[in-house]
Amino acid sequence: MNGWGVQNLVASVVARIRAELVSLDIDDVTRLGRRCGKYIGICGQGPSDRPNLARWLVNQGIESMSLNPDTVVETRLFLAEGVRKDARAR
Numbered sequence: 001m002n003g004w005g006v007q008n009l010v011a012s013v014v015a016r017i018r019a020e021l022v023s024l025d026i027d028d029v030t031r032l033g034r035r036c037g038k039y040i041g042i043c044g045q046g047p048s049d050r051p052n053l054a055r056w057l058v059n060q061g062i063e064s065m066s067l068n069p070d071t072v073v074e075t076r077l078f079l080a081e082g083v084r085k086d087a088r089a090r
Contacts, residue, residue: 030061039063051078058082 026042033040043066047054054075057065067075 026057027060034061041065047075051075055079055082 030040040062041064042057042062045068047057047065048068048071051074054065054067055078058079
Protein backbone atom coordinates (compact mmCIF):
# COMPACT_ATOMS: atom_id res chain seq x y z
CA MET A 1 0.00 0.00 0.00
CA ASN A 2 1.45 3.35 -1.00
CA GLY A 3 1.38 6.52 1.07
CA TRP A 4 -1.89 7.73 -0.45
CA GLY A 5 -3.57 4.41 0.28
CA VAL A 6 -2.55 4.61 3.93
CA GLN A 7 -3.74 8.22 4.18
CA ASN A 8 -7.09 7.31 2.63
CA LEU A 9 -7.45 4.38 5.02
CA VAL A 10 -6.66 6.57 8.04
CA ALA A 11 -9.06 9.28 6.83
CA SER A 12 -11.79 6.67 6.35
CA VAL A 13 -11.31 5.25 9.85
CA VAL A 14 -11.28 8.72 11.42
CA ALA A 15 -14.48 9.66 9.54
CA ARG A 16 -16.25 6.50 10.76
CA ILE A 17 -15.15 7.10 14.35
CA ARG A 18 -16.27 10.73 14.18
CA ALA A 19 -19.67 9.72 12.74
CA GLU A 20 -20.13 7.14 15.50
CA LEU A 21 -19.27 9.67 18.21
CA VAL A 22 -21.69 12.23 16.76
CA SER A 23 -24.46 9.64 16.63
CA LEU A 24 -23.79 8.72 20.26
CA ASP A 25 -23.95 12.41 21.24
CA ILE A 26 -27.25 12.92 19.39
CA ASP A 27 -28.68 9.76 20.91
CA ASP A 28 -27.65 10.87 24.42
CA VAL A 29 -29.06 14.38 23.96
CA THR A 30 -32.38 13.20 22.53
CA ARG A 31 -32.79 10.65 25.33
CA LEU A 32 -32.06 13.30 27.96
CA GLY A 33 -34.40 15.80 26.29
CA ARG A 34 -37.28 13.29 26.20
CA ARG A 35 -36.65 12.36 29.82
CA CYS A 36 -36.85 16.04 30.78
CA GLY A 37 -39.95 16.63 28.65
CA LYS A 38 -38.14 19.01 26.30
CA TYR A 39 -38.85 19.70 22.63
CA ILE A 40 -36.09 18.33 20.40
CA GLY A 41 -35.22 19.94 17.07
CA ILE A 42 -32.11 20.08 14.95
CA CYS A 43 -30.81 22.33 12.23
CA GLY A 44 -27.91 21.91 9.88
CA GLN A 45 -26.95 20.71 6.43
CA GLY A 46 -26.79 16.99 7.20
CA PRO A 47 -30.45 15.96 6.84
CA SER A 48 -30.70 17.87 3.55
CA ASP A 49 -27.65 16.15 2.10
CA ARG A 50 -28.29 12.68 3.52
CA PRO A 51 -31.90 11.45 3.67
CA ASN A 52 -30.80 8.39 5.66
CA LEU A 53 -29.52 10.75 8.35
CA ALA A 54 -32.92 12.47 8.37
CA ARG A 55 -34.61 9.09 8.84
CA TRP A 56 -32.19 8.17 11.63
CA LEU A 57 -32.88 11.49 13.38
CA VAL A 58 -36.63 10.86 13.20
CA ASN A 59 -36.08 7.38 14.64
CA GLN A 60 -34.07 8.96 17.46
CA GLY A 61 -37.03 11.13 18.42
CA ILE A 62 -36.10 14.42 16.76
CA GLU A 63 -39.37 16.34 16.53
CA SER A 64 -38.29 18.82 13.85
CA MET A 65 -35.35 19.45 11.57
CA SER A 66 -34.43 22.15 9.13
CA LEU A 67 -34.05 21.29 5.47
CA ASN A 68 -32.87 23.24 2.45
CA PRO A 69 -35.82 24.44 0.37
CA ASP A 70 -34.74 22.33 -2.61
CA THR A 71 -34.79 19.11 -0.55
CA VAL A 72 -37.95 19.51 1.55
CA VAL A 73 -40.34 17.60 -0.73
CA GLU A 74 -37.88 14.83 -1.58
CA THR A 75 -36.86 14.32 2.07
CA ARG A 76 -40.47 14.33 3.32
CA LEU A 77 -41.42 11.72 0.73
CA PHE A 78 -38.38 9.64 1.71
CA LEU A 79 -39.34 9.85 5.39
CA ALA A 80 -42.98 9.03 4.66
CA GLU A 81 -41.93 5.92 2.71
CA GLY A 82 -39.86 4.82 5.70
CA VAL A 83 -42.87 5.25 8.00
CA ARG A 84 -45.02 3.19 5.64
CA LYS A 85 -42.36 0.44 5.49
CA ASP A 86 -42.11 0.41 9.29
CA ALA A 87 -45.91 0.16 9.63
CA ARG A 88 -46.05 -2.77 7.18
CA ALA A 89 -43.26 -4.56 9.06
CA ARG A 90 -45.25 -4.51 12.31
